[in-house]
Amino acid sequence: MPRSATANQELRERSRERILGAALEVFAAKGYEAASISEITAAAGVSRGLVSYYFATKEQLAAELLDRWLDGITAILTLEGTPDERLAGIIDGALMAAATTLPIQRLAITLMMQPTTHDVFAQVEADKSIRLAQVEDAIRAVFADRGAAEPAVEEMLLRATLEGVTVKLAIYQQTFPLEAVRRRLYAGYALPEPAFPLPITSPPVHRLRAK
Structure with a gap:
């Protein structure tokens, strides 16, 4: 059964929050300059494409x-x-x-x-x-x-x-x-x-x- 629009929105919000939480963890551990998108992607447990969808840089x-x-x-x-x-x-x-x-x-x-x-x-x-x-x-x-x-x-x-x-x-x-x-x-x-x-x-x- 297809997910409702509300369910899809909630899923997108959870993914976005997971990415932001992972970014903060990586920035805190590595420093902003040394942190990479790849490390943030791994910490969030999502695909590189999903991270890029929400945050291009x-x-x-x-x-x-x-x-x-x-x-x-x-x-x-x-x-x-x-x-x-x-x-x-x-x-x-x-x-x-x-x-x-x-x-x-x-x-x-x-x-x-x-x-x-x-x-x-x-x-x-x-x-x-x-x-x-x-x-x-x-x-x-x-x-x-x-x-x-x-x-x-x-x-x-x-x-x-x-x-x-x-x-x-x-x-x-x-x-x-x-x-x-x-x-x-x-x-x-x-x-x-x-x-x-x-x-x-x-x-x-x-x-x-x-x-």
């Missing part, structure tokens, strides 16, 4: 993964509450994303910083410019509501700080004291001390060392 695979990463950032647009509660939510959301989605975070950092792949990141960022501007404006509104003299500068500084934390966590995952850093960020913005730790493993403060 490795750059398109990376762009789709980055697109989803940027979409995740826009979750802060749904935050509600007082300015302090929203700022705490932004900090916690960014730290949780850094800790729980390291492979995509590493990919984003790599594509941003390497000259040979920066254009891939820049294009995805340009495609998402309206949505990203909404995120920037939402963060600036939080700082404006808290009485900041320069909300735009505060937004840029917060994002730079959180992105720096993400870089360090990507390098020093096993020794980075994320909870202690979180509490220091709260204190730096005069936020009430968090009632509970983040639901992730966080080592004590000692020294950052790769393991």
Whole structure:
């Protein structure tokens, strides 16, 4: 019996997701530059033709993964509450994303910083410019509501700080004291001390060392 159009669509979506998942695994293990479409095809357990049907190039695979990463950032647009509660939510959301989605975070950092792949990141960022501007404006509104003299500068500084934390966590995952850093960020913005730790493993403060 022939499959229905709905069943065919679901099958295509599963295949596409399997390819994207495999691409992220291979990128994380090999690095973007060293990874090949053949390795992604093998990891996904699909034919080369199927991968090419959805993604003509490795750059398109990376762009789709980055697109989803940027979409995740826009979750802060749904935050509600007082300015302090929203700022705490932004900090916690960014730290949780850094800790729980390291492979995509590493990919984003790599594509941003390497000259040979920066254009891939820049294009995805340009495609998402309206949505990203909404995120920037939402963060600036939080700082404006808290009485900041320069909300735009505060937004840029917060994002730079959180992105720096993400870089360090990507390098020093096993020794980075994320909870202690979180509490220091709260204190730096005069936020009430968090009632509970983040639901992730966080080592004590000692020294950052790769393991």
